[in-house]
Amino acid sequence: MVYKHSVYETNSFYWNTKGNDFLRAIVLPFYGAFVTEEKCQLFGDVSGKKMLEIGCGDGQSLQYHRERKASELWGMDISERQIEKATQHLKACGLSARLICSPMEEECDLPVDYFDFVYSVYAIGWTTDLEGTFCRIASYLKKDGIFIFSWSHPIHKCVVDENNRLVFNKSYFDESWYSVAPDFVQGELTLSDRKLSTYINALAKAGFVIEQMIEETDQEIIQLHDEHNDLVERAKMFPVTFVIKARKL
Known part of the structure; x- marks a missing residue:
């Protein structure tokens, strides 16, 4: 049992x-491999909106939204070092944001019923309490606020x-925590691979309704890469x- x-430690x-120096960050407009906001347009017009990022990293995704006229930037991250880097990056860009170092699962004095958008780019999966985290995120959002x-x-x-054949080596239903050491990087991470239904059911329990789900691969991006990759x-x-x-009901 983990x-x-x-896991947090x-x-x-x-x-x-x-990890802070070696792992390449995934930041907006990219949601991850082969998926972009420019293609999906999930946020729409964010001008005048209050934004909170869960797992803000070095602040580049916050910068992305400020360049699109968001009115307030807030960020949370588990890492003190990431918060330092985000502070430095945003300051260098002439931007201000309220940044908090805290696990996403815990109370951290964020305002409730306040934000228009809460979003997270490749960070939500680190949570040790998915249902609790989604409930907290729902509390931060205004009614009809959006979580992406x-x-x-x-x-x-x-x-x-x-x-040269793709084969299953792990059960899709196995959500147990396991340790992994990323390539070329010293250190160790602890992860859990949750089923899609686990995310969807946790969202429903927290009072969200799903408006859109993207799992398609962007063929235009694929064509820009080595086909043998x-x-x-x-x-x-x-x-x-x-x-x-998802939208808060």
Whole structure:
């Protein structure tokens, strides 16, 4: 059994040290591999809107929204080092944001019924309490506020390449926590591959209605990459990223 605090300690240490410098961030307009806001248009017009990012990283996605006339920028991240980098980046861009270092699962004095949008680009999957996190996010949003998040598609983690054939090496239904050491980076992360139904049911329980789900691969982006790239080959066969847009009832 993996305890939540242990997961938090492992992952926050990783992002505060090696992972912060070596793992390439996924930032808007990209939601992940082969999915972009420019194509999906999930946010629409954000001018004058109050935005909160869960897992704000170095602040580039917050910058993206400010350039589109969002009125307020707020960000939360598990890593003190990421918050420092976001502060430096936004300051260098002449932008201001309210940034909070906290696990997304915990109370951190964010205003309730306040935000027009809460969003997360490849960060929600780190939570150790999905239902609790979605309930907190719902509390931050105004009525009819929008929650948009992306994460690695769970089917992506179930398939490996063996002798030029894609084969299942893991059960889609296995949501247990496991340790992983990313390529070329010292350190260790702890992850859980949740089913899509787990995300959808947790959203419903928190009072959200799903307006749109994206799991298609953008063929225009695929054409820009080497067709022999392993990720490209996989993305032609099944989704590697999913994005959900939900509205608070």
